[in-house]
Amino acid sequence: MDTPLHDDTGALPGDFAIWIFIFAELLVFGVFFLAYAFARANNVELFNESQLQLDRISGAANTLVLITSSYFVVRAVAAIRDDDSRRCVHWLAAAIGMGSVFLVIKMFEFADKFSAGISLSTNTFFMFYLSLTFFHFMHVILGMVILAAVLFKARSGGYSAASHIGVETGASYWHMVDLVWLILFPLVYVIH
Amino acid sequence: MSTSRLIRPCTAVWLLLVILTGVTYLVGQAGLSGMAVVAFVLITTLFKSQMVVDHFMGLKRARPFWRGLLFGYLLIVCGMIGVAYYVGLTH
Numbered sequence A: 001m002d003t004p005l006h007d008d009t010g011a012l013p014g015d016f017a018i019w020i021f022i023f024a025e026l027l028v029f030g031v032f033f034l035a036y037a038f039a040r041a042n043n044v045e046l047f048n049e050s051q052l053q054l055d056r057i058s059g060a061a062n063t064l065v066l067i068t069s070s071y072f073v074v075r076a077v078a079a080i081r082d083d084d085s086r087r088c089v090h091w092l093a094a095a096i097g098m099g100s101v102f103l104v105i106k107m108f109e110f111a112d113k114f115s116a117g118i119s120l121s122t123n124t125f126f127m128f129y130l131s132l133t134f135f136h137f138m139h140v141i142l143g144m145v146i147l148a149a150v151l152f153k154a155r156s157g158g159y160s161a162a163s164h165i166g167v168e169t170g171a172s173y174w175h176m177v178d179l180v181w182l183i184l185f186p187l188v189y190v191i192h
Numbered sequence B: 001m002s003t004s005r006l007i008r009p010c011t012a013v014w015l016l017l018v019i020l021t022g023v024t025y026l027v028g029q030a031g032l033s034g035m036a037v038v039a040f041v042l043i044t045t046l047f048k049s050q051m052v053v054d055h056f057m058g059l060k061r062a063r064p065f066w067r068g069l070l071f072g073y074l075l076i077v078c079g080m081i082g083v084a085y086y087v088g089l090t091h
Helices: A016-042 A044-051 A056-081 A085-115 A124-155 A165-190 B003-029 B035-056 B064-090
Strands: none
Touching: A016 A044, A016 A124, A016 A165, A016 B064, A044 A124, A056 A085, A056 A124, A056 A165, A056 B003, A056 B035, A085 A124, A124 A165, A165 B003, A165 B035, A165 B064, B003 B035, B035 B064
16 A cells, blocks of 8 residues: 555645645756757767766755655655644654755855856856756745644644545645755756 | 555555666666667656655545546656756757
8 A cells, every 4th residue: 555645535735725835846846957958969068078077966865865865755744644743843844854965965055156256147058057956946945834734733732534635735846846955956967 | 445555555666666766777877868868867857746646645446537637747747857958869
């Protein structure tokens, strides 16, 4: 059995409104990814040479961090389905902690690039690299804010096994943030 | 249904995602390139993404339309990245 995020009615987990937001976000990221991919097709050498300056270990580490944070969120949802608010809060805190680790790693990466004199105007590759990863960075922050709001409500006993749509809503958004990075990492850091 | 039974498959999914991320990283570190390598990386990415959609987001239990919509999105994005890579090779 999978860990269900929702009941068996076939509905999307969480509030439907968040899914409108999620689909809109995915569309924007999708366009961004394809713009990068086709810009690369016209500047293959430039993109390949510039990509060598990226820290692939940081990119891979951040992928593992986001996957793990998503897993923690799954555990938080499972906990509230078991009517265990305390455990739900702990898993959410762990997920937010992993989000913080992502931000710290990314800030070190940004600092490294800026100290090397790299900016948006360096070349087309770095324009995409910096804007794409910063755009995603902002989504991680928003995801953490949403998870924190869910955590505080869970801590005050605001959710139960019978009523936890807010937890599922926050979880769905956080998984979207993870999903986008799963594509961004190979696209920007690996494919050459 | 016990919690441990519910959680265990998700832990397996997490482990699989970790392993596949390691494989993708190693492909990059090895400096491998070419259409076959990129196809492998993109199929791995598609598979990983669908695992997140199905098992983490929980869409395996949602109506097939929603799951299909997200799979279609992932297929188009990964497929078009592959097409763009091919265009780059032929330039």
